[in-house]
Amino acid sequence: MPPVSRRRALATGLSALLAGVAGCNSAPANGTDAEGSPPAPTDSTRDGSETRTGTGGDSGPDLNDARVAAERVAGGFVSPVDFFAPAGTDRRFVVDQPGVVYEVTANGRRDAPYLDVRDRVVDIGGYDERGLLGVAPHPEFADNGRLYVRYSAPRRRGTPRNYSHTFVLSEFTVDPDxxxxxxxxxxxxxxxPEPxxxxxxxxxGFGPDGRLYVGTGDGGGGGDRGTGHVSDWYDAVDGGNGQDLTENLLGSVLRLDVDARDGDKPxxxxxxxxxxxxxxxxxQYAWGFRNPWRFSFDARGPDDRDLYVADVGQNRYEEVSVVKRGGNYGWNVREGxxxxxxGECPTTTPDGDPLVDPVVEYPHSGDGVTGISVIGGYVVRGGPLAELAGAYLFADWRSNGRLFAADPASETTPWPIAEVPVVGDARPGPFVTAFxxxxxxxxxxxxxxxxxxxRTGALHRLVAP
Known part of the structure; x- marks a missing residue:
């Protein structure tokens, strides 16, 4: 293990909290960074690059034979990056990256925007990972009309002049109807501040506990290094917002109580x-992330709710993790x-807290499932895709519209993964952006x-073939 010459990354005792995630929007943060790709890492742990198919036992879904079909619901979007359906309503909305939210109905997309924040989003165009990136309705939206909106604004007060922009999380209140x-x-x-x-x-997104969870990337560039990337405990690789817990909130999943206030915090x-x-x-709720692009919750039982976080990789591997409170998911010590x-790296922090391995991993090249920018999805629970019940359905931005599934019932980790063919005439576009x-x-x-x-962006509903 490299010598520890800087502050500790984890507070003593956090291991007891553990029970044993371009980003991609219009385009991914792929393996080629603005600064150029660093040297290819040498693996010191299990290879993990073999793509496996099949099931993890009799209780798991049959990934080999599963298929889905798609029904086009709406089109005319520039880059649809999020979808939400407030509880207690029959309304559905699509978030378009340039700064507009549209309501969709059985007849397609409404022409008039539901929410328009283009006047407060940084100018974007071409290949860009900024913009309006996420919206979450309050669990009691039908009564209180509160929406939580995440967007990229021009530099605000407190953001250094040599930084790119300001990350903004806001609450909007609207008549629910x-x-x-x-x-x-x-x-x-x-x-x-975003470097x-x-x-x-x-x-x-809101968890089953009613708290608001917020994903933050590591600040950009490449390798979690350079301007705006602080030093951490790991000397072998410079930088480390993903491993830092004291200087900023980047490279993490945050957890907030939006129904309360803490001192001067809103x-x-x-x-x-x-x-x-x-x-x-x-x-901070969990950390060690590079660029968590989409997370979701799965309730397997009244006391067992999993948070699935898809984290876009750097040069070689994409990953999805089941995230627990206080977990450290490794970046930039580890990639998957x-x-x-x-050439070698630790599997724990200096305090002995584990760097948690992902449950899904696939390479950027090779045989089987490959890609460059993982798109997080959902665990299937009934409905039209009963054949896939229990599987985690996801994609990659470069998948040419293909979908993938992993088997959480597997007895091995990373879980087996397989392509789930989309059959029929209606197909998602070649660049999948979200679920x-x-x-x-x-x-x-x-x-x-x-x-x-x-405006080639579209929304499709997945159905049985």
Missing amino acids: ARSVDGSRERTLLEL QSNHNAGSV YGIPEDNPLVGREGLDE THCYSS GRAGEDLFVLSTGARGLND
Whole structure:
């Protein structure tokens, strides 16, 4: 293990909290960074590069024979990056990256925007990972009309002049039955300086506990290094926002109580967040991420709810993790199950806390399932895709519209994965950007173009073939 010459990354005792994730929007943060790709890492742990298919036992889904079909619901989007369906309503919405939310109905997309924040989003075009990146309705939206919106704004006060932009998380309040949102009813909850334009993550969503979870990327560039990337405990690779817990909130999943306030903060800190009363920033829930592009919750039982976080890789591997409170998911010490940019690397922090391996991993090249930018999806639970019940359905931005599934019932990790063919005439576009859920229905968002150049974006509902 490299010598420890900087502050410890984890507060003592966090291991007890563990029970044993371009970003991609219009285009991914792929293996070629603005600074150029670092040397290929040498693996010091199990290879993990063999793509396996099949099931993990009699209780798992049969991934070999599964197929799905798609029904086109709406089109005309530039780059659809998120979908939400407020509880207690029959309404459905698509988030378009340039800064507009549209309502979709059985007849397609409404022409008039539901929410338009283009006047407060940084100018974007072509290949860009900034913009309007996520929206989450409050669990009681039908009564309180509160929406939580994550977007990239021009540099605000407190963001250094040599930084790219400001991460903004805001609350909008609207009449739950209204056809549009009054943009003046915005309350800013959180602003984070973003050093580079990429690795912005963007997922926001409420967990079964009623708390708001927020994904943050590592600050961009490449390798979690350079301007805006602080030093961490691991000397073999420079930088380390993913491993830092005290200087900023980047490279993490945050957890906020939006129904309370904590001192001068416009939100509350859940008292059971892992760093409350310890070294580190209280908003942190889990860390060690590069660019978590889409997360979702799966309730397997009343006391067993899993948070699936898809984390876009650097040069060689994509990964999905089941994220627990206080977990450290390895970046930039590790990329998936492998050492990053070093011939050898630790599997624990200096305090003995584990760097948690992903449950899904696939390479950027080779045989079987490959890609460059993982797109997080959902665990299938009934509905039209009963054949896949229990499987985790996901994609890759470069999958040419293909879908993949992993088997959580597997007795081995990483889980077996396989392609799930999409049959029929209606197909998602070649660039899958996100998934959505409304009740038991699952949706795929995609585009026909690599950048923000046209309106080929579409929403498809997944159905039985």
